[in-house]
Amino acid sequence: MPDIGKLLWPKSVAVVGASSDTHGLRGRIFEIIRSHPFAGTVYPISRSAAEVQGVKAYPSVEALPEVVDLAILIVPAAYVPAELERCGRAGIKAAAILSSGFAEEGETGTRMQREIAAIAQRYDMAVSGPNSEGFANIAASLCANFSPASDKSAGLLTPARPLGRGQVSVISQSGGLGFAFLDRARPRNIKFRYIATTGNEAALEISDFVDYMLDEGETDVFLLLIEAVKTPGKFKRVAEKALKAGKPLIVGKIGQTDPGRRAAASHTAVLAGSQAAYRAIFDRYGLIEGRDFDEMLDVAVAFLACGDRMPAGRRVGICTASGGAGIWMADACAAAGLDVPVLDAATRAALDAYVPSYGTTQNPVDSTAQGVQKLGYAQFARLVAQSPSVDGVIVVITARRSAFLEADLPKLKDLARECPKPVFMWTYTLPAERTIEILNEAGNPLFTGAPGCARTMRAMADYRALRERLLETASIAEPVTSARTMVAALLAAAPLVLSEYRARPLLAAYGIGTENAGELVHSGEEAAAKAQAMGRLVALKVQSADIPHKTEAGAVALNLVDADAVRAAYDRVLTAAKRHVPTAQIDGVLVQPMAPPGREVILGVNRDPTWGLLLMVGLGGVLVEALDDILLAPVPLDAAAARALIGRLKAAVVFRRYRGLPPADVDALTELMVRLSQFSADHAEEIDSIDLNPVIVHGEGKGLSVVDALIVKRDVPAAERRGAAE
């Protein structure tokens, strides 16, 4: 691994392609670097000019008086590989390539990117880009980029009074959006450490930068802007490292919707779509997603201001002096999935001393203007935070005038020191500059939008819960022992499509579907005999790798009562199957006891082009798929993760006691998910998809029935795989 420190912390820099024309990008970057007090030497490299912006220029990096640490390449794309090679030969260990015209232009550009990667590897160089906008090392006052946001005229690089004690780094595949964070965060006094833009990622990718910065230990909050993750395994490893270290990764994922793809969205695309896969990974590894700058910055501000003061749960107390604003905040909290419980009696009694009769101590606590005058915001928040009913506090303020908060500042600071619960502030008027400073100093994050304030509290609670779970279990993806070897051998010997009778023994080795296996028969008589032995209503299902859609083919018969019915059905399903696919290779007919009733669940595993195998769970039936209530998670997953996934289904309510039905056996479903995920993880390289559709979950303690099973192996062309797995 090359040393990213050489890229981000160079002592000397060469700008290859620098120009005196400051209207062009090649002149701008040189001008911007020199406008900041970077302590190192900066050399312009120019083929044509002896001097650039008054500085002596050199014709090539080889002509420089020293071997610089970093070369910034901003020459036309076609010259980039040769220039990079020259840098490597000269012993330069880092390069930032800002030139455009690579993979985004087609095959030639893609080939040039491969050349860049090869050169970087050959010389062990840390190379960012191409097609990036460069980077900024704010701590070193090095702005190796042409973004207007790091131009001196745009404002200070570091705020005079930064928020909290932490630093934020931005790592973005998009140059424009990456530097826009620096610009948009200025009113919020965020102290940045790095802005790195990675462009097409021919060599270094987002994960490499995060990894470096985690090791460095100076970045407390990360803002990531991602179009597509290049190396999924590395990303997951680094994300887990960040979660363990308690350094939140706040992520904007762009390109979640493809208008073109949407138009032609097929059933399979919906279930295994890349957007859902990314979300599954973010959820698993505790990345906090924001839909735009403000949502992302809200979360960053909260972590900077609160440090370790994170809510231990989702229960919020709201302090307000304006009834209307308090109600609006309660609405926002409920919409964000937070609870706003009625406070306990002791807390209410303590508040009663301050709250007049036309206020309320319920929650939101409306002290009225009169009450807050007596209490002050700090004391008000402290009383509510002391309630065992809440995990965090939101104080509704009007930040237009600072005098009242100014008087309260010492108490606010005490509160931050003494109270382990976070105290957020939401102002319904525009904040005065001094108010922002006061709250910065006090350690209270300030929000101007109620939805953003509530959403952030929720994100912080989820982050804390996930991290605590991870620290308990030591690792997110922990391998466990299993019936691995036997199944691997059976799987290797099996055909590409394993219909139910073939799939079941493999799954059963992991304890999946053992309750309902059924038996393969080859005649109506045999079927009738088996059915009688089962002593229950049975189903018959034709088994053929060529007929994955058995129901539509008429190759299934359900609810067969007696031997006659079974015999008749045997002939019927076989005839239908042969009519449907005349060339089908039929292995036999499965006789299976009918499952008792329950909630119908779809459970499966599908392969995502980026993230590999993902477990899929949803409630069954046409309707739920239509409502897009399907969740994904990377495999394997433990019981806590499985249970959390079930809880996040919109349809989760139907598992509870519901209109006369007893609660469903969620424990059994949880166990099934863990087993299936382990099966998939153990044989990830062999498997393309597994469908248990449906699984019938019975009442509490009654278990479940896996009613159908299909495994499709990997290594057939994608088009065929899709058809078979559907």
Added chain:
Amino acid sequence: MPDIGKLLWPKSVAVVGASSDTHGLRGRIFEIIRSHPFAGTVYPISRSAAEVQGVKAYPSVEALPEVVDLAILIVPAAYVPAELERCGRAGIKAAAILSSGFAEEGETGTRMQREIAAIAQRYDMAVSGPNSEGFANIAASLCANFSPASDKSAGLLTPARPLGRGQVSVISQSGGLGFAFLDRARPRNIKFRYIATTGNEAALEISDFVDYMLDEGETDVFLLLIEAVKTPGKFKRVAEKALKAGKPLIVGKIGQTDPGRRAAASHTAVLAGSQAAYRAIFDRYGLIEGRDFDEMLDVAVAFLACGDRMPAGRRVGICTASGGAGIWMADACAAAGLDVPVLDAATRAALDAYVPSYGTTQNPVDSTAQGVQKLGYAQFARLVAQSPSVDGVIVVITARRSAFLEADLPKLKDLARECPKPVFMWTYTLPAERTIEILNEAGNPLFTGAPGCARTMRAMADYRALRERLLETASIAEPVTSARTMVAALLAAAPLVLSEYRARPLLAAYGIGTENAGELVHSGEEAAAKAQAMGRLVALKVQSADIPHKTEAGAVALNLVDADAVRAAYDRVLTAAKRHVPTAQIDGVLVQPMAPPGREVILGVNRDPTWGLLLMVGLGGVLVEALDDILLAPVPLDAAAARALIGRLKAAVVFRRYRGLPPADVDALTELMVRLSQFSADHAEEIDSIDLNPVIVHGEGKGLSVVDALIVKRDVPAAERRGAAE
């Protein structure tokens, strides 16, 4: 109706309770009024002081040298009725009551509010409040309130360069939130006409102010903040008037979630909950809802800037010079329900002349920095707007520097004049002040958040579509002729709970459920004979007003094949019914042919405490109710509204051709909804609820089957009604 003009446009004002102590509210209001150049006379009224803030004071309104137009009352609550009476006797025609301590404190306060209402009526006075924060007539420089937002130190009341040519009025039940709009809108250069806060609405309510301002014709956009609508009929009438006039009502509805109510949420509360009812009204009358200040102001800004340039549909073209930012905007558009279609070939060809090879003309159109330099934003937007594939354009800009837009200003103005499609601007950097001015002048709304920009485009498209539909149909709630008289007579004679056999003839008079009526029988033999005559599988259902939950009582038998089965079932259901409710009065048993299969729909009518009867539609089954996919609409509704409602169901997709099922007969469902809504509207005073649950909708052209029907009449205690209707 009293003259609100006297309240908002007084020539002379008395401040009853004015004080020299400017730290208190009674001193603040007098100070604030006098700090602005209001042209009228302002008299302080004080029992104790001869002078207030240097102005000669009077002991009572009766001692004034003239009869003032407006009295502002800011005395303790207990004195308010007497003071108001004194004002009335003195001939004063308007009063604003700012005192607190009325209905929010309990019974005494509620009684005082009734007194206020009576006095207002007796003297034909325009009375606002109590418990309000007063109002501001910005046009007259009259700030009759104590809000810090209208203090001179907070900034100008009217921006130096207002956005667009229109004016905005705020009408809010909450004082603090109402004036916060003035504060928060300052950076966006919105010109306000009035800020009116209505408090407890003892007399005048939000609708009265909107009505006055619509008649006045000077307000172009309304911002409403509502906790609860006082007189629903008036609200609907005024909302329709505003929609006809093309003056958008942008509404914040606070108190949508009740943490207490949520905890105990019963099934019925979910279906008929007040939040859903408000949303149904907002949707019907074209009110545009926002969840916070920024969402509401985004919409206001767009209407002010665009005037009549509203999108004719939901298709958006996106212009960008930053690939990443363009993708992010496309994501936001898709999330807001907008389409981002690939542009037509002619438009793409026209753009090709400017867009370099590493850009794209698909949509978003990424011109790259190079392309936009050649084109300019105006020409870029014009080329995209000319595409017949789009209804509006969003231009992604960086507004940090104004020079580029400055040069483009004349062309932007031409574009606004010549192009009927709206052109929105989203900046991903923070806008410079001059940029805001330029875009104001050009007539382009500027957004700093991508989700808000997209959401606003969508809201505008929906508003235009709804308004055009209204203007075509002349009225939102148009009465139609019907079988009204006959049904009214039958309904009057019927018991409170009409079980299916009683409800069906009434509904059939409106063409509802005629396909599947069934017949009432009183013996097993009779049942068997009727079933045989029907020649199909039948169901038996015990008919009793005392057993509304027939299925749970075991009082229903389904899928009966032959006469023997019917006879046996007859005895079984009767026995079960009698066991379930031994005292039940049983009217007979209904024999009904089983309906063919199809999509199961719940259709009903429920009474909301505020909005009266609302039609309810959703897909049937336990799951959909759990997913909260139930929509409401006021009755009656026409076919277009019914169809739109069906289309807004999350589950609407299952009506389409779906996994082998033919499309559902949505026409039949639409017609049923219109008929049921007409039935309900015609007999609104008599009906508490109607349930058609389920309705089975068959394939296209195959109609539907109303499988069950229940009508509950009004005028029984609420608790009983609920139980019966469940």
